[in-house]
Amino acid sequence: MAQASVPSTPLLKDELDIVIPTIRNLDFLEMWRPFFQPYHLIIVQDGDPTKVIKVPEGFDYELYNRNDINRILGPKASCISFKDSACRCFGYMVSKKKYIYTIDDDCFVAKDPSGKDINALEQHIKNLLSPSTPFFFNTLYDPYRDGADFVRGYPFSLREGVPTAVSHGLWLNIPDYDAPTQLVKPLERNTRFVDAVLTIPKGTLFPMCGMNLGFNRELIGPAMYFGLMGDGQPIGRYDDMWAGWCMKVICDHLGWGVKTGLPYIWHSKASNPFVNLKKEYKGIYWQEELIPFFQSATLPKDCTSVQKCYIELSKQVRAKLGKVDEYFIKLADAMVTWIEAWDELNPPSEASADVTNGPAK
Amino acid sequence: MSQASIKDIEIDIVIGALHSDLTSFMNEWRPVFSRFHLIIVKDPNLKEELQIPEGFNLDIFTKSDIDQVVGTSAALHFSGYSCRYFGYLISRKKYVISIDDDCIPARDNKGVLVDAVAQHISNLTTPATPFFFNTLYDPYRKGADFVRGYPFSLRSGVTCALSCGLWLNLADHDAPTQALKPMLRNSRYVDAVMTVPARALMPVSGINIGFDREVVGPALFPGLRLAGEGKVRWETVEDIWCGMCVKVVCDHLGLGVKSGLPYVWRKEGGDPIESLRKEWEGVKLMEEVVPFFQSVRLPRSAVTAEECVVEMAATVKERLGPLDPVFARAAEAMVEWVKLWKILGAGSSSTRVQET
Numbered sequence: 001m002a003q004a005s006v007p008s009t010p011l012l013k014d015e016l017d018i019v020i021p022t023i024r025n026l027d028f029l030e031m032w033r034p035f036f037q038p039y040h041l042i043i044v045q046d047g048d049p050t051k052v053i054k055v056p057e058g059f060d061y062e063l064y065n066r067n068d069i070n071r072i073l074g075p076k077a078s079c080i081s082f083k084d085s086a087c088r089c090f091g092y093m094v095s096k097k098k099y100i101y102t103i104d105d106d107c108f109v110a111k112d113p114s115g116k117d118i119n120a121l122e123q124h125i126k127n128l129l130s131p132s133t134p135f136f137f138n139t140l141y142d143p144y145r146d147g148a149d150f151v152r153g154y155p156f157s158l159r160e161g162v163p164t165a166v167s168h169g170l171w172l173n174i175p176d177y178d179a180p181t182q183l184v185k186p187l188e189r190n191t192r193f194v195d196a197v198l199t200i201p202k203g204t205l206f207p208m209c210g211m212n213l214g215f216n217r218e219l220i221g222p223a224m225y226f227g228l229m230g231d232g233q234p235i236g237r238y239d240d241m242w243a244g245w246c247m248k249v250i251c252d253h254l255g256w257g258v259k260t261g262l263p264y265i266w267h268s269k270a271s272n273p274f275v276n277l278k279k280e281y282k283g284i285y286w287q288e289e290l291i292p293f294f295q296s297a298t299l300p301k302d303c304t305s306v307q308k309c310y311i312e313l314s315k316q317v318r319a320k321l322g323k324v325d326e327y328f329i330k331l332a333d334a335m336v337t338w339i340e341a342w343d344e345l346n347p348p349s350e351a352s353a354d355v356t357n358g359p360a361k
Numbered sequence: 362m363s364q365a366s367i368k369d370i371e372i373d374i375v376i377g378a379l380h381s382d383l384t385s386f387m388n389e390w391r392p393v394f395s396r397f398h399l400i401i402v403k404d405p406n407l408k409e410e411l412q413i414p415e416g417f418n419l420d421i422f423t424k425s426d427i428d429q430v431v432g433t434s435a436a437l438h439f440s441g442y443s444c445r446y447f448g449y450l451i452s453r454k455k456y457v458i459s460i461d462d463d464c465i466p467a468r469d470n471k472g473v474l475v476d477a478v479a480q481h482i483s484n485l486t487t488p489a490t491p492f493f494f495n496t497l498y499d500p501y502r503k504g505a506d507f508v509r510g511y512p513f514s515l516r517s518g519v520t521c522a523l524s525c526g527l528w529l530n531l532a533d534h535d536a537p538t539q540a541l542k543p544m545l546r547n548s549r550y551v552d553a554v555m556t557v558p559a560r561a562l563m564p565v566s567g568i569n570i571g572f573d574r575e576v577v578g579p580a581l582f583p584g585l586r587l588a589g590e591g592k593v594r595w596e597t598v599e600d601i602w603c604g605m606c607v608k609v610v611c612d613h614l615g616l617g618v619k620s621g622l623p624y625v626w627r628k629e630g631g632d633p634i635e636s637l638r639k640e641w642e643g644v645k646l647m648e649e650v651v652p653f654f655q656s657v658r659l660p661r662s663a664v665t666a667e668e669c670v671v672e673m674a675a676t677v678k679e680r681l682g683p684l685d686p687v688f689a690r691a692a693e694a695m696v697e698w699v700k701l702w703k704i705l706g707a708g709s710s711s712t713r714v715q716e717t
Contacts, residue, residue, distance in 0.1 A: 113470065135655075136561075136562055136563065136564075136651060137557055137561045137562065137563035137620070138563075139525060139527065139533075139563055139564065139566065139620050140527070140532060140547065141551065147545070147547070147548065147549055148547070148549065149532075149534055149538050149542065149545060150534070150535075150538060151532070151533050151534060151535075151564050151566065152533050152534055152535040152538075152564060152566065152594065152595070152598075152601065153535070153564025153565075153566075153598060153601035153604075153647060154535075154564055154647075155647045155648050155650075155651045156644060156647075156648070157648055158651070168496065170496065170497070175497065175505075175506070175508070176508050176509050177506060177507075177508060177509055178507075178508075178509040178510070178511075181506055181507065181509075185506065188504065188506065189504075190497065190504065190505070191504060192502075192504055192505065192552055192553075193552070194498060194551055194552050194553040195549055195550070195551050195552070196551045196553060200494055200558075201557075201558050201560075201561035202561075203558070203560050203561070204493075204494050204558035204559075204560075204561060205493055205494065206493065206494035206495075206496055207493075207495075207496060207508050207509060207510025207511055208510075209496065209508070209509070209510075237509065238510070240510075241509070241510040244510075260494075260496050280509075284513065287510070287512050287513070288512055288513070288514055291493065291512045291515075295492075
C-alpha cells in the first residue's frame with residue numbers, strides 16, 4: 001500500500017487544492033494517483049477552449065477553460081495570460097483552500113536514492129507546516145527536519161522561526177535551464193539528489209520555478225500573480241520568476257519564510273530551446289534591470305497586508321520599470337487588476353486582510 | 362568555467378593539537394594530508410609531548426615558539442582551540458585548511474573516502490555567487506549550472522574567501538541541544554555546496570574550514586574568549602565570533618562564503634551536560650552578538666580585511682564593550698591581532714608561482 005502506516009504528516013485533504021495548467025492532456029495524473037487522489041484538483045485549461053481535456057477517472061476536480069475565465073472575471077480577465085502556463089494563477093484565485101500545490105503536466109514521480117517513490121506533496125506539506133528561519137542561516141539546513149537541529153552559535157531567540165509561506169521544490173532529469181544554457185548543454189541532466197530543505201535568507205532573491213511549488217494561499221496568495229505572458233505579450237517563461245520576486249520582497253517585508261530544496265519531481269519533457277529563446281529573449285536583458293529593482297524595493301510600514309504590499313509594488317513597477325519598456329506599464333495595470341479580481345473572488349471574511357508586520361527590518 | 366590549477370605548495374594544513382597523541386588522527390588523514398605541508402600548533406596548555414607518526418612534511422610549534430614570536434600580549438591568547446590561529450599567522454601559503462584533531466575523513470553516500478582538502482580547494486577556487494541564490498546550489502559543480510531566471514551579469518561570481526565544511530556523526534550542535542537529544546547524530550550526507558548569500562549571517566564552525574589567507578587572513582583571529590572557555594567545542598564560541606567578522610568583511614569587500622561539502626567524521630567526545638554549565642555564557646552572548654553583526658556597517662574607506670577588522674573592533678568596543686567585559690577584550694584582541702598580522706602575517710612566499 002502506498003500509505004500503509006498512519007501518516008505522521010497530516011493529509012490536509014480538505015485544506016489543499018492542486019492547481020494544474022494544461023494544454024495537452026492529463027495522462028501524467030495516473031502516476032500521481034496514489035498521492036493526489038485524496039485531493040481536489042483545479043485544472044486550468046489553456047489554449048483552445050473547444051478542446052476537451054479528459055481527466056482520469058476517480059479524481060475530484062473543477063476545470064476552467066478560457067471561456068470560463070472570461071465569464072467569471074469579465075473585463076478583469078485581461079490580467080490572466082493566454083497560451084502560457086501563467087494562466088495557472090487563475091486557479092489560485094478561484095480556490096477556496098488554505099494551501100495550493102501546483103505542478104506541471106510533464107512532471108512525474110521521482111525516486112529517492114534508495115529507489116523509493118517520492119511523495120512530493122507530503123514533503124511540501126511538511127515544509128509548509130514547519131517554520132522557516134530567514135534571519136540567520138543554519139548550516140545544517142532545515143533544523144526542523146528529523147535528524148537535524150540548530151547548530152552551535154544559532155541564537156535561541158531565533159529558533160522558533162516564522163511561518164512558511166512558500167515551499168519551492170526541485171527537479172531531477174531535465175533541469176530548469178534558460179534557453180542559452182539549454183542550447184549549450186542539451187544533454188545535461190540533473191542527477192544529483194540533494195537531501196536538504198533550507199530557508200532562503202531574508203533579503204536574498206532567487207529564481208522561483210512554478211513546476212513543483214507549494215504555498216500557503218491564505219498567507220501569500222495575492223502575491224502569486226504570474227504576470228502577463230504568452231499570446232500578445234513580448235515575453236514568456238518569466239511568469240514564475242516574476243511571481244517569485246514579488247513574493248519574496250513581500251515575504252521579507254511581512255516576516256515570512258520561503259523554503260527551497262526537497263521534494264524532487266521527475267521532469268520529463270525538454271522544451272524546444274529555440275522556441276524558449278524567442279520567448280525569453282527580452283527577459284534575459286530586462287532581467288538585468290529587474291533584479292536591481294527588486295533588490296532595492298522597499299515597502300512602507302503601512303503596507304500591512306499582502307494586497308497593500310502588492311499594490312505598492314505595482315506603483316513602483318510603473319514608476320521605475322515603465323522606463324525600461326511599455327510592457328511594464330501594462331504589467332503594473334495587470335497587477336492592480338489581479339488584486340481587484342482577487343478581492344472580488346475572495347472577499348475578506350472574519351479573517352482580517354491585515355496581518356501584523358513581522359520583526360522590524 | 363576554467364579552474365586555476367592550484368599547486369600543492371600553495372596550501373598549508375593547520376592543525377591545532379589539543380590532544381597529545383595525534384597518531385591515529387594523522388594516520389587516518391594520511392591519504393589526504395601527505396602531499397601537503399602541515400603546521401601543527403600544540404595547545405600551550407598541553408603538558409604531554411606530541412606523538413606524531415612519520416612520513417609528513419610538517420612544522421611543529423609549541424608554547425615557546427608562540428611566546429617568542431608573539432611576545433607577551435595581554436589581549437591575544439593562543440591557547441585551547443585558539444592555538445590554530447598562530448598557525449594561520451605564520452603560514453606563508455595562499456590557502457589554509459584547518460580541521461579539529463578529533464575528526465577523521467568521512468565517507469560519502471557511495472562509501473568513498475572524502476578528500477576534504479580537495480573539496481575545500483575546489484570551493485575556494487571556483488567563484489561564489491552571493492548576490493542571487495541559485496536553486497541548484499553551486500552552479501560550478503559538474504552536472505549543475507545556473508537556473509532559468511538567474512541574471513547573466515551575476516554569473517561570473519566573486520572570489521570565494523571561506524569554505525565552511527560540515528560534520529557527520531557528532532555534528533556541531535551546542536551543549537543544550539546535544540544534552541536534550543543525546544542520541545542525535547548527523548547521518549545525513551547532503552551532496553551540496555552553496556554560497557551563503559550576501560548579508561545573511563551564519564554560525565561558522567571552526568571544526569572544518571578552508572580559507573584564502575591572502576584575502577581574509579586578518580579576519581580570522583582569537584577574539585571572543587569565554588571566561589569558562591574549555592577544551593571541548595561546546596565550551597567555546599571563538600570560531601562563531603570570528604566567523605561573523607569574516608562574513609561581514611566578505612559582504613563588505615564583495616567576497617563569497619560557501620557552506621556544505623566537504624564532510625568530516627567527528628568522533629564522540631565530551632559530555633554536553635557537563636558543558637552546559639559553561640556554555641550558558643556563550644549562548645547568552647550570542648543574543649547580543651547576532652543583532653550586533655547584523656547591523657554593523659563598514660565605511661567605504663575600508664578596502665582590505667585589516668582595515669575592516671580595525672573598524673569592527675572600534676564598533677565592538679563602543680557598542681558591545683559596555684554590555685560585557687568579554688566584548689571589550691575581544692575588541693582589544695582584534696586590534697592587537699591586526700598589528701601582529703601587519704608585522705608577521707602579511708604576504709605569502711609564493712603567489713601563483715608559475716615555474717615548476
